[in-house]
Every structure is written in C-alpha cells, then in structure tokens.
Amino acid sequence: MKIALVGNQNCGKTTLFNALTGSNQHVGNFPGVTVDGKVGQIKNKEKISLVDLPGIYSLTPYSSEEIVTRDFIIKEKPDVVLNIIDATNIERNLYLTMQLLELDVPLIIALNMMDEVNASGNSIDVNKLSEGLGVKICPISASKNQGIDELMEETIKVGKNKIMPIHIDVCEKDSPVHRAIHAIMHLVEDHCEKYGLPKRYVATQLIQKDEILSKEINLSENEVDLLGHIICEMENDNGYDNEISIIGMRYNYIDRVVKKSVTIKSTQTKEQIRSSKIDRILTNKYLAFPIFILIIGLIFSITFGLVNTYISDLLGNGLNHLINIVHKEMDNADFNIVLISLICDGLMTGVFSVLSFLPTVVVLFFFLSLLEDTGYMSRVAFIMDKPLRKIGLSGRSFVPLLIGFGCSVPAVMATRTTASEKDKKLTLMLIPFIPCSAKLPIFTAVVGGFFKLDVLVILGLYFLSVALGILVGFISKLIKKSKPTPFMMELPNYRLPTVKNTLLLMWEKAKDFIKKAFTVIFVCSLIIWFLNSFDFKFNYVDGDTISVDSSMLSKISSFITPLFRPIGINDWRYCASLITGLTAKESLVSTLTVLYGSVDLAIVNVNTGQILAFLVFVILYMPCIATFAVLRKELKSTSLAILYMAGQTLFAYFMAMLFYGVSLLC
Amino acid sequence: MLKLLEDSLKLQDYLVLGAILFVLIIAIIYIVKNRCKYSCNGCSRQDCKKRRK
The missing domain is CATH 1.10.287.1770 (Helix Hairpins)
Structure with missing residues (x-):
C-alpha cells in the first residue's frame, strides 16, 4: 500500500513522516524543507510505504513543488492520501483539502497541533468538521507523538477499503x-x-x-x-x-x-503571540537590516575567521604532517617511488586538501541550521524580498545566494525552494558569482603574496564578484522584461532549535562531505596525479631525468595556453592550475605549489595586470565539477548546465581580458 | 614504459597497489550507483529505472 502525505508548508509533515516511519529526515522551521518526495516504510508494517511530498498551499501549479505533488497524486495514484492540517491555521489549510476532495481519491485528514489549539483555549468539534467535509478526520500532535497509532489504523482502513470522500457540492446552488x-x-x-x-x-x-x-x-x-x-x-x-x-x-x-x-476563544496561540513580539524587533522597518547584517557578520567572522583560520588550518597542518610521516615511513620501508608519489603527492594531498575544510563547512551549516530552526531564515527572505525584486528575483532566492558564500553545491540544491522555474534559473545563474569559501585559500595565497593591501584587494574582489552578479541579474531582467514572481511565504513561529535536529543536520553534512572527498575527489586526484606524473610514452616524470614540462598535464595545458594569452597568462602551469581548479577550487593553490615549489615563486615573474586578470578569471569562471553535477540535476538538462558553465567562463574571460587590457593602457 | 612496471615490484608494493585499486573500484561503484541522484530529482534507484523505461 502506498500512502501520500500531503499538506501545507511547515504544518509538520516531516515530523509526522519521522514519527510514522521511524526515520530521521531533517525537520526545518523554514517553509519548503522537503523539496522532493521522500519514501519510507511504516514502522512494523513493511508492506506499507509513506511518501512525504513537498509542502503546498494549493494544487494550482504555481510552483514546482505544487506540480510535483499534483503529478504524484494524479499519475502515481497512491492508495490513500493523508492530508495533514495545521489546526492552528485551519481555514487556510482547508483550502488544499477542498482541492484534494475534488480529486476523488481515498482521503483521510490528520488534524495536527491539536495540543496548541487546546492550550490556547480553542476547541474543534472533529465530528462536525468531518461531517462538513465528508471525510474521516483524526486529531493528532505529531511532535508529541499523540494520536499517531489511531491515525495509522484509520489510514490503513481507508486505503484497504478505498473509502472515498462523500460528494458535497461546495458551491452555492444556482450561483x-x-x-x-x-x-x-x-x-x-x-x-x-x-x-x-x-x-x-x-x-x-x-x-x-x-x-x-x-x-x-x-x-x-x-x-x-x-x-x-x-x-x-x-x-x-x-x-x-x-x-x-x-x-x-x-x-x-x-x-x-x-x-x-x-x-474560538483566542485568535492567537501562545506561540503566535510570542513570535509577534519578537518580530516587532527583528522585522522592524529600521532595525531589520542592521540586525540581519550583524548576525550574518558574526556567523561569517566565526566560520571563516575563527574556524577557518584556526581549526581548518590546524587540521590542514595535521593532515600535511600525516602525509610527511607516511612519505618518510614508505621511504624507509623501500616502497616503489612511483607508489610513494601516488599515495602522498596524489591521493593524500588531493583528498586531504578538501578534508581540511570540513570544520568550516560543518560550522557554517550549524549556524544556518540554527537560523532555520529558530524561524529567522523565513524573516530574512521576507526582509530581502524588496532589494532582490530590483533584479527580477524574490526573497526566496536570497537563502541559496547566502549559502553560496559557503559552498556552491548546497546553494544550487537550495534553489529548489524558489517560487518558480524562472526564479530558479536566474538564481542558479547568479550563484557562481558568489565567491565560495573554497576561493578563500586562492585569495589568501595569491593576493597575500603579491599585494601589500591584501585585505582591501580581497574585499574588492568579493565586491566585484557580487556587483557583477547583480549587473547580470539586472540585464537579464531588462532582456526578459519579466516581473518577479509574487512572493508569498508563511512566517513560522519562533522555536528553540532542538539539539537532535541540529546535530543530525551537521552529521548529514559532514557525512556527505567525507563521502565526496573519498569518492569524487579521490578519483579526480588520481587522474590529475597520473597526468602530471607521466609523459605520453608513460615514462615517469621525476623532475630530474625527465623534466616536468614533458608530463601529459604540461603538454595538454601548453596546448590551451595560447587561449589564455589575451588575459595575460603565458605559463602552462597557470593553465594547469585552472584545469585542476575545476575538481575543487582549493586544488588551484596546491597545483601552483606543486608545479612552482610555492605560490610565492609562482607570482615572481608576473605583473599586477596579469595577477589581477588571473584573479578576476578565477573568481568568475565556471564552478567546480561537483557544482556542475548538482546544477545539471537541478536544471534537469545536461546541455543547459553546460551552457550555463560555458557562459560563465566566457564572461570571466572577457572580464579578465578587460582588466588586463586596462592594465596595459595604464 | 612505466617505471612502475620496469622496477621489480615487491609484495608490499602489490599490497598497497591492491588496496588503492580496491578503494578506486569502491569509489567508482559509488559514483556510478549515485549517478542517478545527479540526473533526476533525488529519487531512489528503482524510481529512476522506472522513469527511464
């Protein structure tokens, strides 16, 4: 038997899903946490599966979530539709129920958050409501696990006996x-x-x-x-x-x-009254922006300042020390030198360069999870709606763009919550303009070694990248002449984040990151090492008897070097670093270090114009392969994803050429 | 020719090489198994196969 779980956003679908299946799906206090259907088996009932569908307000296809849910109910034909309703917002939630009744499918209603309704002194006569709608209703409290067993029993009964809702003509006769x-x-x-x-x-x-x-x-x-x-x-x-x-x-x-x-005795529950009080400050006309900037500034300074500088560096140094120990021990044990190079210079360096950023990513997601769980993220989307409207986007696009400062991969995935396909595509186009944290080592290494006012140059690069993103968004708005999609979002009540939920999210992120390091990065590192360590006759390039210029990577890079001359790059090693940067941006620095000995040596023979053009290209050119993979998944089209990447790289190329050209004139 | 093959590899080299190959195969299997995640909307493999049909 297949049960479809349908309801408004933030009405507790995922909480009910977890309670019924015993799984640990992330529950968010941000509308649209579930962006695709999740399937689980009902506890102790193996033959019954439950599908958690994205939260929607109606079956009229305004957003991709609504299309996903509607298609599932109509085309997949589940045995029973379990409609979960937030009892504290009953009128609005029943709107979707009215449409589900029209679909003529076996239906049952779970009236959730009944504990909050009772606490506020209100009451709902479930029998009368059930009579009025012509469908079975079970009162529950998913978060407190109340009424779940009864709901399951009734749902199975409706599914097995195919109990349809009683037909009620809801429109007034002769109207x-x-x-x-x-x-x-x-x-x-x-x-x-x-x-x-x-x-x-x-x-x-x-x-x-x-x-x-x-x-x-x-x-x-x-x-x-x-x-x-x-x-x-x-x-x-x-x-x-x-x-x-x-x-x-x-x-x-x-x-x-x-x-x-x-x-109704009270129009607002205790939670709603408390949230209104907090909102008077956090969404205040004058205070909203300064508070938001303060919070974001704090998160960024802790994540990228404290954690990235100390913990990630400490981990990086520890991992480098481990590489040295392994190198030494393998040398002593008389291992084959090619094998030592493969393990130490190829696999360990490649995988560890990514792993060293694990604390930064986990801490960033810890803070973002706190913002989401408390309910503040929804307010941020609401605050940012007005400025984003100027470039043809709505407030919903802000969250993916913000996440983009950490990593483009989750940012691209977060675009699923945008209101329309048009908004999603434009947001996906703008994400590569947001410098991800992986670009920080590049800025720190290259800018720090070349410019005296390095902090100002790094800030300038950040500003330039975001400003160009805004410009592209604005141009796109002018070309398409489209109005932003109306932004409608429910502001959930403020809640204290649960330790379980926060730890669960951090663990999920860390697990994904480690998996990526030992699979995709592992394979990429091996390929780059192979190309860099052998020539086309498969002779091992040791740097003494056979020069590094003979390696396959060198030959391939030399082949494309003329392409980069207009932007001032004449050395194949820079081109090679740009190629390896596609696997993970951090590897751009490690490649320069391997090929030159150190980044400081790499920038000895270049002038300011060349370095600026190189940095502009690096900050703007196509994101890493992992981002491309998720972009392809989100766009559901390989050719469109390639087009986005090619367009981004072409834009980076022309901007770098512009910078180099201006530097030649000066 | 590959210097790796030119030199006589010892048992310890073979063991390490074997271990790397093992991890590489597991990594490739993982990437291939999960390629479906990159081509559709995060559904399970069965759903993916069904959709392709």
Whole structure:
C-alpha cells in the first residue's frame, strides 16, 4: 500500500513522516524543507510505504513543488492520501483539502497541533468538521507523538477499503460559479474519462486557466472557445474574475464548515503571540537590516575567521604532517617511488586538501541550521524580498545566494525552494558569482603574496564578484522584461532549535562531505596525479631525468595556453592550475605549489595586470565539477548546465581580458 | 614504459597497489550507483529505472 502525505508548508509533515516511519529526515522551521518526495516504510508494517511530498498551499501549479505533488497524486495514484492540517491555521489549510476532495481519491485528514489549539483555549468539534467535509478526520500532535497509532489504523482502513470522500457540492446552488463548473464538467466529460481525471477537479482548474492541464486533456479549438465563453459569462454574472470566483467559492464553504465546528476563544496561540513580539524587533522597518547584517557578520567572522583560520588550518597542518610521516615511513620501508608519489603527492594531498575544510563547512551549516530552526531564515527572505525584486528575483532566492558564500553545491540544491522555474534559473545563474569559501585559500595565497593591501584587494574582489552578479541579474531582467514572481511565504513561529535536529543536520553534512572527498575527489586526484606524473610514452616524470614540462598535464595545458594569452597568462602551469581548479577550487593553490615549489615563486615573474586578470578569471569562471553535477540535476538538462558553465567562463574571460587590457593602457 | 612496471615490484608494493585499486573500484561503484541522484530529482534507484523505461 502506498500512502501520500500531503499538506501545507511547515504544518509538520516531516515530523509526522519521522514519527510514522521511524526515520530521521531533517525537520526545518523554514517553509519548503522537503523539496522532493521522500519514501519510507511504516514502522512494523513493511508492506506499507509513506511518501512525504513537498509542502503546498494549493494544487494550482504555481510552483514546482505544487506540480510535483499534483503529478504524484494524479499519475502515481497512491492508495490513500493523508492530508495533514495545521489546526492552528485551519481555514487556510482547508483550502488544499477542498482541492484534494475534488480529486476523488481515498482521503483521510490528520488534524495536527491539536495540543496548541487546546492550550490556547480553542476547541474543534472533529465530528462536525468531518461531517462538513465528508471525510474521516483524526486529531493528532505529531511532535508529541499523540494520536499517531489511531491515525495509522484509520489510514490503513481507508486505503484497504478505498473509502472515498462523500460528494458535497461546495458551491452555492444556482450561483454563476455553480453554473460554470457544471457546464464545464459536461464539456470535458469525455476527455476526463479518456485521461482518467476527475471532472469537477478539471472543471475548477480550467476556470482557473490551468494551462498544463488544458494541454494535457487535449481540448479542441471549439471546446476552448466554449470554455472561454462560459468563464466570461461567469465573470460577468459574478462580478469577480475567474481566480477570485473559484477561491471565493472554496473559502465560503470553508467558512461555513469552520463556523459550525470551531470554537474560538483566542485568535492567537501562545506561540503566535510570542513570535509577534519578537518580530516587532527583528522585522522592524529600521532595525531589520542592521540586525540581519550583524548576525550574518558574526556567523561569517566565526566560520571563516575563527574556524577557518584556526581549526581548518590546524587540521590542514595535521593532515600535511600525516602525509610527511607516511612519505618518510614508505621511504624507509623501500616502497616503489612511483607508489610513494601516488599515495602522498596524489591521493593524500588531493583528498586531504578538501578534508581540511570540513570544520568550516560543518560550522557554517550549524549556524544556518540554527537560523532555520529558530524561524529567522523565513524573516530574512521576507526582509530581502524588496532589494532582490530590483533584479527580477524574490526573497526566496536570497537563502541559496547566502549559502553560496559557503559552498556552491548546497546553494544550487537550495534553489529548489524558489517560487518558480524562472526564479530558479536566474538564481542558479547568479550563484557562481558568489565567491565560495573554497576561493578563500586562492585569495589568501595569491593576493597575500603579491599585494601589500591584501585585505582591501580581497574585499574588492568579493565586491566585484557580487556587483557583477547583480549587473547580470539586472540585464537579464531588462532582456526578459519579466516581473518577479509574487512572493508569498508563511512566517513560522519562533522555536528553540532542538539539539537532535541540529546535530543530525551537521552529521548529514559532514557525512556527505567525507563521502565526496573519498569518492569524487579521490578519483579526480588520481587522474590529475597520473597526468602530471607521466609523459605520453608513460615514462615517469621525476623532475630530474625527465623534466616536468614533458608530463601529459604540461603538454595538454601548453596546448590551451595560447587561449589564455589575451588575459595575460603565458605559463602552462597557470593553465594547469585552472584545469585542476575545476575538481575543487582549493586544488588551484596546491597545483601552483606543486608545479612552482610555492605560490610565492609562482607570482615572481608576473605583473599586477596579469595577477589581477588571473584573479578576476578565477573568481568568475565556471564552478567546480561537483557544482556542475548538482546544477545539471537541478536544471534537469545536461546541455543547459553546460551552457550555463560555458557562459560563465566566457564572461570571466572577457572580464579578465578587460582588466588586463586596462592594465596595459595604464 | 612505466617505471612502475620496469622496477621489480615487491609484495608490499602489490599490497598497497591492491588496496588503492580496491578503494578506486569502491569509489567508482559509488559514483556510478549515485549517478542517478545527479540526473533526476533525488529519487531512489528503482524510481529512476522506472522513469527511464
């Protein structure tokens, strides 16, 4: 049996999923934590699976999450749909229920957060509500594990016996909306039978001008004309447009049902009152920005200042010491020199260079998890909505961009929470402009060795990169002439983060990072070592009898070096470092160190223009392979991902050429 | 020719080389097994196969 878990964002779906399956999925206090379906087996009932679907407010396909959920219910046909409702926000949550009722699928409702409703002195007559909606309702509190067993029993009963909701005509008899819905139901009857879709659902969606559905059921030209005529007539008779007419019809019915079943003593729960008080300061018109900048500044200075400088450096030094010990011991044990080079210069150096950044990544995610769990991240998205609107984005895009300062991989993944495909694509385009933490070692090593005012140059590079990103966003907005998607987001109540949830997230991130280091980075390091250690006749390049210029990497890099002459790069070793930088940006520094002896020696024979052009290219050119892989996954298109990467690199090339050209004129 | 092959490899070299090959094979299997994660929306492998069909 397959159960689909459907509900609004932040109504406790993942908490219920964890309670029912015994799994440890990350639960966030930020709308849209679940961005794709997660499947789990119900505890002690192996043949029953539960699918946790993304949180949605309606089945009208405004966002990708809504499309994912709708497609799952209609196409995958689960045995039962378990609709979870936040009882403290019952009217708004019931809107989705009204649409689920139209789908004509076995349905059961879990009325969650009943403990909060009772604590605020309100009460819900579950039987009357169930009667009004024509569907079985179970009151629960997922976080306190109350009512879960009863809910499971009832859900299985509904699924096994295919208990459908009782048909209730929610629109007022003889109203213009009623007439329009029934007229369209007759019009699309054959199409619905052919495609196995419920008539009433199709009719209401067509009135709301659902283009995806309209294409799916293949309406003829005459039918489309007739449909337009019916909608037009309904709008004229009703005095409202199509959307408002349908939304109004659903809310009118919800209002009638709620009035009969809900007794309200207090309009706000204790949690809502506390959150409103905190919001008076944190989202205050004048204080919001300074507080936000203070918090972010603190997180960045602790993560990149304290943790990166001390703990990551300490770990890096420790790992380097380990490499030296292994090298020495292998030398003493008379191992083959090529094998020693493979292990120490290739695999250990490559894998450890990435592992040394583990504390930085884990600590950054610890702070981001705190921001998310407390509920502050939603407020940040709300605060940043206005400035982002100027470049055609909405507040939702801010979180992925912020994460991009840490690492582009989770930033790209976080774009799933953006409101529309258009926003997602633009955000994905802007993420490479945000300098990730892996670029810090490059700035520190190259800028620190070349410029006296190194801090100012590093800050300038950061500023330049973000400013160019804003410029690209602005140009894209002008070209596409598109308006930002309306930004609607529920501000969850402030909550104290749980230790379990925070530790779980940190562990997940650390596990992913270590897995990546010992798989993708391991294989890449081996390939780079091989290309750098052998010539095309497979002779070992030891640097004495056979020069490093004969290595395959040198030959390949020399081949592409002329391409980089217009941006002032004449040495193949710089080109090689740019190539190895694609595996992980940190390896750019290690490559320069291996090939020159040290980064300081690498910058001896170059001038300011060349170094600036090189840095501009490095800061802007395509991100690492891991980012490309997730970008491809998020765009669901290899060619589009390649196009993004190529465009980014081309832009970096022209910007670097511009810098080099200006430096030649000066 | 590869110097690695030119020199007579000792048993200890073979053991280390074997260990590296083992990790490499595991890493490649992991990447290949998880390639599906990069091509669709994070679904399980069974779902992936079903979709491709």
